[in-house]
Amino acid sequence: MHITEQSFQTMLVDEVKPGILRVTLNRPDRYNAMTNTMFREMEQLAWAVDAEDDCRVVILTGAGKAFCSGYDLADAEDLPNLGALGMLDQQERAARALAALRSMRVPLIAAVNGAAAGGGFSLALAADIRIGSPTAKFNAAFVKIGLSAGDLGVSWLLTRLIGPANASEICFTGRMVGADEAARLGLVNRIDDDAVAGALEIAEQIVGNSPGGVQLSKRALQANLETGSYAAAIELENRGQALLTRSSDMPEALAAFKEKRAPVFRGE
Known part of the structure; x- marks a missing residue:
């Protein structure tokens, strides 16, 4: 994949197996804390992934002991001095980065190898699937530094993932959630x-499945989280299925079934 030839300051990118891209946040001395450079590179990464037809899945993890410790507090000291519009611009810069990763056309799996705190918690929630190590731990630490847990999608994603009561407790206390509880x-x-x-x-x-089928499954699952009715969800699903029957992968799957062999998907 061409994306592996790109150079990033805050992350390492490699194709760990055909079609599977591993992205490692690479600021271990700062527990992979986020900076504006990292936000910019996250957006660039998302654009590059969407341009790679050979990329089928992205795994996101952290170097060293942490997944991501959130926004780098060394930079946070300047936040109160930005003014309302300056702070809004900073928030939108971070939000664009996480939204770009979440909306990549291929599945994003977070391999949470340690602490995912604050914005790092938001980053883990932006993934489609989360796998934790025994040392994984999560917290919405925003209230502990005078900010709201309504940050970078937490209030929307966490509530839908674990329910409003559990999300409220975690967000209001700012406590740590260990691997077993998670x-x-x-x-x-x-x-x-x-x-x-x-x-x-x-x-x-x-990767063993139809690329188009997986991508439109992701699109339907994400879009229908925001759809207000069963009828609207069905309409979106119908359009996706109709589109996929025009690809080469469905006839190939049917032929492979009849011939008792593994299908060879091309994603075309």
């Missing part, structure tokens, strides 16, 4: 000794 609540899909290896196992299963 699995019990459904905050992570599962816990693996090696989160990246667990994510890779799921990614390989995804």
Whole structure:
């Protein structure tokens, strides 16, 4: 993939297996804390992934002991001096980055290998699937520094993922949620000794399926989280199925079934 040839200051990118891209946040000395450079590079990464037809799944993890510790507090000291519009611009810069990752056309799996705090929690929530290591832990620490847990999508995503009561407790207290509790609540899909290896196992299963089918499944699942009615959801699903029957993958799947062989999907 051409994206592996690009150079990033805040992350490492490699194709760990055909079609599977591993992105490693690479500021271990700062527990992979977010900076404006990282936000910009996240957007660039998302654009590059969408331009890669060979990319089928992205695994996101962190270097060292943490997944991501949120916005770098070394930069946060200047936030009160920005003014209302300056702070809004800063928020929108960060929000664009996470929204770009979440809206990539291929599945995003977060391999949470340690702390996912504050904005790092938001980043983990932006993934389609989360695999945690035994050292994974999560918190919405915003209230502890005088900010709202309504930050970078937490108020929308967390409530839908674990329910309003659990989300309220976690957000109002700012407490840490350990790996076992995260699995019990459904905050992570599962816990693996090696989160990246667990994510890779799921990614390989995804790669074995029709690229178009997976991409339109992601589109339908995300879009219908925001749809207000069953009828509207069905309408979106109908259009996706009609579109996919025009691709080469569905006839190939039917032929492979009849011939008792594995299908060869081309995503065309």
